[in-house]
Amino acid sequence: MRGESTDLRSAIAGPEPVLALPVHPGLSAGAPEASHGQVAHGTTVIAVKCLDGVINVGDRRATASYSVMYDQAEKVLALDDFTLLAISGSYARSIEVVRYLRHAFRYFERSQLQPMSLDGKLSEVARAVAAGLSMAMQGLGGFIPILSTWDPSAGEPRIFFYDAMGARFESAEYGAAGSGSVQIRGAFEYVVRTKSPFRQMPRADALREALRLLDIAADLDAATGGWAKVLPLARVITAEGIQDVSEAELRAAVAGLAQGEATFVADRG
Amino acid sequence: MMLSPYDFNEAINQRRDHAEEGLRQGSPVAGLSLDLGVLLITVRRTQRKVYEVYDRMMLSAVGNQSDIEAVRIGAVDVAHREGYQRSPDDVTAQRLVGFSLSPVLKELFRDQWRAPAVVRALFAEMGKLPADDAFFALNYDGEFVRSSRCAAVAGTPQAEARMVEELAAVSIDVPLGDAVRAGLLAWAGAWQSVATDTGGRGQTSDAPAGPDGALVTLAEQLVDGRVEVGLLDRASRRESRFRRLGEEELAEIVAPLRRGSGE
Numbered sequence: 001m002r003g004e005s006t007d008l009r010s011a012i013a014g015p016e017p018v019l020a021l022p023v024h025p026g027l028s029a030g031a032p033e034a035s036h037g038q039v040a041h042g043t044t045v046i047a048v049k050c051l052d053g054v055i056n057v058g059d060r061r062a063t064a065s066y067s068v069m070y071d072q073a074e075k076v077l078a079l080d081d082f083t084l085l086a087i088s089g090s091y092a093r094s095i096e097v098v099r100y101l102r103h104a105f106r107y108f109e110r111s112q113l114q115p116m117s118l119d120g121k122l123s124e125v126a127r128a129v130a131a132g133l134s135m136a137m138q139g140l141g142g143f144i145p146i147l148s149t150w151d152p153s154a155g156e157p158r159i160f161f162y163d164a165m166g167a168r169f170e171s172a173e174y175g176a177a178g179s180g181s182v183q184i185r186g187a188f189e190y191v192v193r194t195k196s197p198f199r200q201m202p203r204a205d206a207l208r209e210a211l212r213l214l215d216i217a218a219d220l221d222a223a224t225g226g227w228a229k230v231l232p233l234a235r236v237i238t239a240e241g242i243q244d245v246s247e248a249e250l251r252a253a254v255a256g257l258a259q260g261e262a263t264f265v266a267d268r269g
Numbered sequence: 270m271m272l273s274p275y276d277f278n279e280a281i282n283q284r285r286d287h288a289e290e291g292l293r294q295g296s297p298v299a300g301l302s303l304d305l306g307v308l309l310i311t312v313r314r315t316q317r318k319v320y321e322v323y324d325r326m327m328l329s330a331v332g333n334q335s336d337i338e339a340v341r342i343g344a345v346d347v348a349h350r351e352g353y354q355r356s357p358d359d360v361t362a363q364r365l366v367g368f369s370l371s372p373v374l375k376e377l378f379r380d381q382w383r384a385p386a387v388v389r390a391l392f393a394e395m396g397k398l399p400a401d402d403a404f405f406a407l408n409y410d411g412e413f414v415r416s417s418r419c420a421a422v423a424g425t426p427q428a429e430a431r432m433v434e435e436l437a438a439v440s441i442d443v444p445l446g447d448a449v450r451a452g453l454l455a456w457a458g459a460w461q462s463v464a465t466d467t468g469g470r471g472q473t474s475d476a477p478a479g480p481d482g483a484l485v486t487l488a489e490q491l492v493d494g495r496v497e498v499g500l501l502d503r504a505s506r507r508e509s510r511f512r513r514l515g516e517e518e519l520a521e522i523v524a525p526l527r528r529g530s531g532e
């Protein structure tokens with residue numbers, strides 16, 4: 001039933017939908033394989049839990065085919081005060097989706113006067129991933145995210161990852177996405193089984209392990225950047241919200257890592 | 270059907286009376302633009318009264334709840350569509366009120382076949398500096414007024430004028446607690462003024478006129494009413510600058526006023 005007030009609202013807002021994520025039609029089936037051509041692609045992003053929350057790290061390289069387009073890309077982006085999206089795949093599509101999700105979450109909270117539930121947010125992300133499927137199938141513009149958040153009702157961090165069709169999975173320990181994530185998948189398991197579960201590590205240890213994994217990905221995957229020139233991006237979510245890992249902390253972790261490995265290599269030599 | 274000029278004026282006046290009658294009973298809202306940010310201050314009984322519209326914009330209103338809700342959601346819709354399609358920088362209260370809300374309210378007010386919206390809304394927007402802050406008071410007939418340092422919406426024009434006069438005296442660098450208390454005293458003055466002007470609701474039989482009266486009125490109203498304050502925080506690093514002051518924060522600020530005498 002439409003009452004007066006609904007009429008007034010629609011008279012103000014007009015008939016267009018408030019928020020609609022553009023769905024690109026993709027290329028026709030007969031189009032040439034220009035796909036990987038000039039589109040910037042994201043690369044390796046990692047989420048690991050630690051004692052006080054969840055850490056996200058990402059390399060800074062954006063590539064198109066064999067070119068490095070940009071070496072300061074930010075692939076760990078805040079969706080709200082307690083939620084990070086680490087993105088891999090088409091950079092353009094990722095940024096558009098992040099912009100969409102930020103607006104969608106806030107729009108929900110402001111119009112409905114209550115925050116969107118975690119489940120609601122996860123479904124929005126799934127829809128955004130699935131909407132890019134036709135592009136992804138043609139090697140153009142697909143993207144796959146990892147969502148990390150602090151769940152206030154459970155009082156603990158949560159990590160969710162997606163497949164290309166938008167299926168959502170929860171991980172107890174870690175998540176990784178991007179072209180370099182394939183090469184390091186087993187290394188996560190090795191760390192968990194031989195050292196300690198990530199969620200039981202102090203923040204500094206978990207950060208160091210995540211950076212080491214990112215470094216291995218950069219060694220093994222051409223599209224993942226190392227940190228010889230630009231430091232990786234690292235953000236943490238705790239019960240207090242999202243913080244950037246400071247440059248000093250990051251530099252210390254990276255230096256410690258390099259020193260440890262140099263000693264190890266020297267010992268072997 | 271043709272209306273003669275006489276009928277037209279008569280009809281407009283009747284609609285105006287109908288709307289004003291509905292507004293008179295509303296709890297006033299005080300707006301202050303300060304160094305620390307922008308405040309909307311009111312006292313409510315049942316419904317929530319201060320709402321976030323966009324990253325740097327909020328809204329409060331007097332009137333029928335259903336009409337307030339329609340204006341509020343319509344404004345939120347327009348702001349988010351614009352912010353997503355263009356940029357959050359393009360969402361301004363001036364555009365929202367002037368181009369999206371005012372024409373629709375004006376049309377509704379003059380449409381003989383529909384009931385006019387009973388609403389007087391106060392939009393508050395925070396700029397980068399206090400000088401860029403803006404208030405827009407939007408009326409049921411589509412008219413709107415822009416102001417900068419302070420603003421008010423209340424049941425009668427006299428009450429609004431009284432509030433604005435008091436609010437204008439608040440210094441721009443006051444701390445949050447003082448600002449809220451000043452806003453509440455202005456609120457109480459307006460509440461008293463509405464009662465005296467109309468001899469209607471909200472009267473406090475034994476409250477004297479003047480500042481002391483406002484204190485007494487306020488203490489009386491705070492027995493049942495709850496203080497509600499929306500803040501656009503200039504110091505915040507979040508993109509969304511809006512927050513409502515929490516219960517504990519408010520309890521501390523309001524405590525000296527509950528006793529019904531000055532500090």
